[in-house]
Amino acid sequence: MTNMISPFGTPDSSLPIREGTPPLTRPTKEEVVAMPDEAQKLMENTWADQKARLDAGQFNLDWLEGRHILLAGATGAGLGGAFASAILGTNKAASVTILGRDIKRSINFETGNLMQAQADSLGMGKRFHWMNDGMAMEGKPLETLLDALKEAGADKVVYINGVAAAISGLLPGMPPIYIKDVDESGLFQWQLLPLSEKEIAITNFVMGEMAVTFPSVLEANGIGVEISAFADWRGSLDKASRDPNLREYGRHGAYSSSLYLPKEYLQEATRSAYGTDRKVLDIFYPMMRTRALPLIPGGMTVAAVNERLMDLEGITRRDVPELALMGLDFMGKALTDGYDNPFPRTDDHDVHLDEWMFEVIARLNNDENSEFYYKNWM
Numbered sequence: 320m321t322n323m324i325s326p327f328g329t330p331d332s333s334l335p336i337r338e339g340t341p342p343l344t345r346p347t348k349e350e351v352v353a354m355p356d357e358a359q360k361l362m363e364n365t366w367a368d369q370k371a372r373l374d375a376g377q378f379n380l381d382w383l384e385g386r387h388i389l390l391a392g393a394t395g396a397g398l399g400g401a402f403a404s405a406i407l408g409t410n411k412a413a414s415v416t417i418l419g420r421d422i423k424r425s426i427n428f429e430t431g432n433l434m435q436a437q438a439d440s441l442g443m444g445k446r447f448h449w450m451n452d453g454m455a456m457e458g459k460p461l462e463t464l465l466d467a468l469k470e471a472g473a474d475k476v477v478y479i480n481g482v483a484a485a486i487s488g489l490l491p492g493m494p495p496i497y498i499k500d501v502d503e504s505g506l507f508q509w510q511l512l513p514l515s516e517k518e519i520a521i522t523n524f525v526m527g528e529m530a531v532t533f534p535s536v537l538e539a540n541g542i543g544v545e546i547s548a549f550a551d552w553r554g555s556l557d558k559a560s561r562d563p564n565l566r567e568y569g570r571h572g573a574y575s576s577s578l579y580l581p582k583e584y585l586q587e588a589t590r591s592a593y594g595t596d597r598k599v600l601d602i603f604y605p606m607m608r609t610r611a612l613p614l615i616p617g618g619m620t621v622a623a624v625n626e627r628l629m630d631l632e633g634i635t636r637r638d639v640p641e642l643a644l645m646g647l648d649f650m651g652k653a654l655t656d657g658y659d660n661p662f663p664r665t666d667d668h669d670v671h672l673d674e675w676m677f678e679v680i681a682r683l684n685n686d687e688n689s690e691f692y693y694k695n696w697m
Contacts, residue, residue, distance in 0.1 A: 323494060326681040327560075327569030330497050333684060335507045340487045340573075340616050341500075351424050358429035361396055362437075365404045368640035373409070378644045382651035383411040386545070387473035391418045391454050391533070392482035394434070395427035397609040398550055399481025401643030407437050414446040414471035418464065420453030426610065445470045454482070454529060456536045465540050475543030477650065478534055481550055483611045484525040485581055487573035488514035496569035496576050498617035499683050499693075506685045506693045509616040511576055519577070527581030531588035546598040548650050549589070551662075553603055553670060555582035570677045572617050586662075593661045598653055602646050605666035607639050623697040624679055628672045637668060 323329050330336060346354070372378055388406050393399035394417065406412050417434065421427035431449050438447035448467040452460040468476065489495065489511050498509045514522070534544040554560075554574030559567040561575055569575045585601045592599035606625055612618040629636055637645070645665045652658035664670070682691040 323563065323568070324566050325563070325568035325570070326566075327496055327498070327572075327575075328494055328563060330495075330510070331499070331508055331684070333686075334499070336497070336510050337507055338510045339512050340509065341614055343614070346424060354424070354426055354429045355432075358426050358433055361400075361426065362404060362430060362433055365401055365640045366408045368638070369401070369405050369408060369644055372641060372644055373405075378648045380405065380409050380411060380644075380647055380651065382655050383409060383647075385411075385413045387414045387416070387468070387471060387476045388412045389416045389418070389468070389473075389476040389478045389537075391478075391480045391530070393417045393479070394419045394421055394431040394449075395425075395610060396430075396639070397481060397483060397611060398604065398607065398639060398643055398646070399479070400427075400430055401639045402479055402481060402647065403434055404640070405643055405647055407434060407441070410441055414448075414468075414473050415443070416447075416464070416467055416471065416473070416476075417449045418454055419449070419451050421451060446472075454525075454533060456529060456532060461536070461540075465542065468542055473542065475545050476537065477654075478537070478544050478547045479646075479650070480530045480533070480548070482526055482530060483609075485522045485578050486514060486518045487577055487614075487616055488512055488518065489576050490514065490519065493576065494563050494568075496572065498569075498572045499680060500617040500620045501623075501693060501697065506683060511573065511616065514577060519580070522577055522580050523584070525581070527584030530581070531584050544597075546600065546650055546654055547588075547592075548600045548602060548646065549585040550646075551582050551585055551601050551603045552606070553666060553673070555579040555586070567677075570681075572621065573615055578615070589661045599661060600649055600653060601662050602649060603662065603664045603666050604642055604646075605637060605669055607642065609639065620693075620697065621676070621680065624683075625669060625672065625676055627696050628676055628679070629669055632672065634668055634672075637665065 393403040435449050455461045496511045534547050554571035557571050559565050560571045589599045589601040606622045642665050649663040679696055683693045684691055
């Protein structure tokens, strides 16, 4: 029996407990009607931010010239969508192929439509493909992708994976983790629940095993891979937060319990490629305000505290459009300038705030007279 000493493995008796994770919600009719305009504004704002940085010489994407780009999970408001924005916006790539798996009534699907329209306006023709069957290592979806790449003239690709599909919860035998969060009623705490074997398998496979195996599937079918790039977060490195015997247990929330699982595949694939002729980057990003963040227990709350600490330290937050350019810049340098770091960091501006952040979150409360009243830190 573990003697729990972590404040994140012990419930706060002053706060209500909710079991599980934030529920998925269906969009309202009004939200569905507004989606095309929202998607348009998202894409316009993303490219406006990126174009200003490129025009100012902050980043150079000339390396895209003549290269074939394969983007997995590249629709919507996340990092993948911002990669696609920059690549289409610069109009340098020989071809762009986007893999998604989005329901029709979603911002992701609407941005996919807009990307197709943008490619059409650029006259890309068969040099652009948007396929909404998701990733697959065999069967009809893979055949369709291979046909599209051949049609685009892609004998080798730059493979960028931005897929988000993992489930928050506890692994078998692990004690509960309590994660503070906020809604209209104030501060409360999630109690993570055990995952089923199927949920664990999904979490491991989609963002982990399949993501890192996909390049070998392409190569087995005659498509070379110039470089593979994955997205990671520093919570996946915090192995101390997975040990119930330590005070650090659970401090990275769901990343301490299950969300780190697919990242271990990314890290192992990157380590294995280092020193070989294969180029693999596992790029670490900071917390990003994407549509996936509210689905992680406490995700929005942790991000809000993190941003408050950055404000207090005078640190400028890096948003998704800039972070995508930083990632593309790392890839370009690895391909053309001999950049050799397999684990680049785009979170170097705020990583040093983590210890402070953990102490603040552990003390957050609903007491208006307390220094750690949650509204003082968000």
